[in-house]
Amino acid sequence: MKRLSVCMIVRDEEKLLPRCLDSVTRLADEIIIVDTGSTDRTKEIATQYNAKLFDFSWSNDFAAARNESILHASGKWILVLDADEYLAEDDYDKWNEFLNKEKPVEHLAYTLPVINFTGDKEYQDEITTSPVTRLFPNFKGIYFERPIHEQLTRAQLGELYHKSIALNIYHTGYQIQRVTEKNKHERNMSIFNEMKKHDNMSDYDWFTLGNQYRYAKNEEEAIRCYELALQETNLNSAWYPHCLVGLISLYFTQKRLDLVDKYTNNQLSKFSNYADYHTIKGIQYETMGFFEQAMSCYLEAINVAEQRASMDQEIWLVEPSYSFETPVLRLVELYFQLNDNQQAIYWLSKLLQKNNKNPQVLLKLVEWLCQNDTPDSVISLLNKIYDIRDKADCNLLFKVSLVLGQVELVRYYLESIGSLDHLSSLDQMRLAVITDNKEMWLEISLSNQELDIDNQLQLWVQAAVGAIHWNNHLKLIQVVDELQNDEVPILTTIIVAMILEENLPDEQVLKSHASSLFLVAKQLFLIKDFEKFDQFINVMRSSELINQLANYFYKLNLTEMALNYYSILLSEQQLDFTSLVNLGRYHVNQHYYEDAAGFFGEAVMLEPKTKNLYYSLIRYANKERKSQYITKFSAEFPQFVDIIFVRDFINQEKKQIKGGHL
Structure with missing residues (x-):
């Protein structure tokens, strides 16, 4: 007998088959494909x-x-796949x-985790999992029922039990471009509408309909469906x-934190042996400003x-990122805010080390280290995580060093890069400015196909920095003529006026x-x-520029520089909300x-709806102020x-206000 039949419709x-x-x-001994009208x-391709x-x-x-597809299967086992799904070669042994x-x-029957890539672009995928x-x-009388999000059954032969196993299926069908191409939403909704017409919706159907609305960005309808699905569902x-985590996440996006609390405590707490519960609880605490608890x-x-x-054991309940990436990223942000920089860098x-291909994490780590450690120490740490003999690793380190304007790192990785022919105009401009190479800067020509709209402002920045650095506004004007950004001509006029010291x-x-x-x-600072x-x-x-600089220096632990700017702004009463x-955080860290409390109070006056400030504000205010801020919080957020x-x-x-014991 054949071992495995893969059955598809x-x-x-x-494109994806x-x-x-x-x-x-x-893996498959036979592949059965039922075509519904291609x-x-x-x-x-199938043949x-x-x-x-x-x-x-x-x-x-x-x-x-x-059911038509499995009718033709002759293998001992049947695996059902869609064309936008695939198996990973690394899993073949399993x-x-x-x-x-x-x-x-x-x-x-066996329930497998489907790893869904749901992002807009392949390199920015959001990853979720769902059991299918x-x-x-x-040959055991097992077949499918229900017209959409079909489920297996044995019907009159008895109950079908489901066993979870760690064999992954990977799925890209709900990436935004694919949804557009396939018009899946319209097709699926027509089936759901027919089922609702005949009052044929199970709890599971409400869950899958909720997913459908969620992918279509209709949050209110998604919430309604999830709530219906959870009414009398078996845990x-x-x-x-x-369904539960999906509902809680939608409550978060709609700032319905009272309902987040209700469902987290009453239902999600039953899954406290998974990381997901603790991460969600942490986000709940953090959202309300309870940082230590978070x-x-x-x-x-x-x-x-x-x-x-x-x-x-299976590591996560629903979201893979909740087991490590999300809690670590949140810890990093909180450690930085609480001025525990060593812990922040440790977790970064x-x-x-877990995923060295994440450029945003690398960027954050290197940006902070370069302002707080020697270039040799930074390079030594990075060489423990990356292999610069690997071309991809070296290019990533070089690119991040370029973006951050770190000349010592750029020169170090430049030795391993070799040819610079692959560099875009933007990166050539960065390299010329960082390495103080005026001749290279002057010779750079722009190629229209390279001018990605998202990078045009960055390219102008490098041209402007070079113009200021070398006192040469003509190259800047030349670059501007090649750009389409509406703000660039005005910015250029400002920079030229500075260089020429007129107008x-x-x-x-x-x-x-x-x-x-x-x-x-x-x-210029970098x-x-x-x-x-x-x-x-x-x-x-x-004041807008000085506030941004002060906050930038504060973020990088350049505290003395930040405080100098903050002092100027304070004397002129021009501190913005972030400042x-x-x-406020700085003074808490200094006890x-x-x-x-005074700074937090000023911030709340500017933005009274910033709920995560009230915890610190109430906690650190004197007794008289505590009472006022509790009243203000209750008025702003009665829910x-x-x-x-x-x-x-x-x-x-x-x-404490009444003088009681804590």
Whole structure:
């Protein structure tokens, strides 16, 4: 008997079908493909892989089409796949071990995790998982029912049980471009509408309909469907935690934190042996400003995941990132805010060791280290994580060093890069400015196909920095003629006026363009042209620019520089919201609690809806102020007062006001 039959239903899948079939040809003894009306090369591709091909008239019923495919299967095991799914070669040993050793049981089917890539671009994928029962023994009376998001059943033969196994299926069908191409939403909604018309919706159907609305960005309808699905659902249903976490995440996005608290405490807490619960609880605490409690939750999430991994158990409940990446990233942010920089860097390094292909994490780590350690120390650390003999690793380190304007690192990795022919105009401009190579800067010509709209402002920044550094405005004007960014001509006029020391812009113009001018100032600072940096600040000075610089220096632990700027802004009463919050955090870290409360109070006056400030504000204020801020919080957020940990905190603070014991 054949070991494995892969059964598929397809229509117009010429783009993705080859990837799917390539991934199973070394595992499957036969491939059954039921085509529901393709008009492209799908059938031709199927025959190239020696698939058994059958035509089937589409009837808005996935179960019917699935059952047609398994009707033709002759293998001991059946694996059901879609064309936009595939198996990973790294998993082949696990698949072979299962298929060779597992004995078919007539009442048992197998639930596999489907790893969904749902992002907009392939290099920015968001990853989620969902359990789907796709593997089952053949010739045991098992078949599909329900017209959409079809499920396996044995009907009158008895209950079908589901066993979870760690054999992954990978899925890209809901990437935004694919949804557009396939018009899946419209097709699926027509089936759901027909089912609702006949009052034929199960709890599972409401869950899958909720997913459909969620992918379509209709959050209100997604919430309604998830709530209906959870009304009388068995906790042991494989899809239940996915529905629950999906609902909680939507409550988060809609700032309905009272409902987040309700569902987290009453239902998600039953899954506290998974990292997901602790990460979600941590996010809940952090959102309300309870940073210490949030950090404890994030650390517990990491600990729980490590324990499950050590026992070879499934590590996450729903979201892979909740077991490590998300809690670590949140810890990093909180450690930085609490001025525990060593812990922040430790966790950034751990994150990079786990996945050194994440450029944003690398960027954050190197940016901070370069301002707080020697170039040799930074290079030594990076060489422990990366192999610069690997071309991809070296190029990544070189590119990050370029973006951060770190000349010592750029020169070090440049030796291993070799040819610079692959560099874009933007990176050539960066390299010329960073290495103080005026000749190279002057010779750079722009190629229209390189001018990605997203990078045009960055290219202009490098041209502007070079123009200021070498006192040469003509090259800047030449670059501007090649760019399409609407802001660039005005910015160029400002820079040229500075270089020529004439027709300097008025204060309102400088305020309007402070964010872009900040990019120029930052780059001058990074290339260590401090004379031109000071000159630039004196000419371009606005409260908006000074606030951005102060906050930038504060973020990089350049505290003395940040405080100098904050002092200027404080004397002129021009501290913005972020500056006030940073000063509040700084004074808490220095144990100047009364001053901290003063800065937090000013920040809340500017943005009273910033809920995560009230915890610190109430905690560090004097007794008289505590009462006022509790009243203000209750007025601004009446729906959050009864969140359990918020209520407990407020009651504790009220006792302190009355002179009670804590």
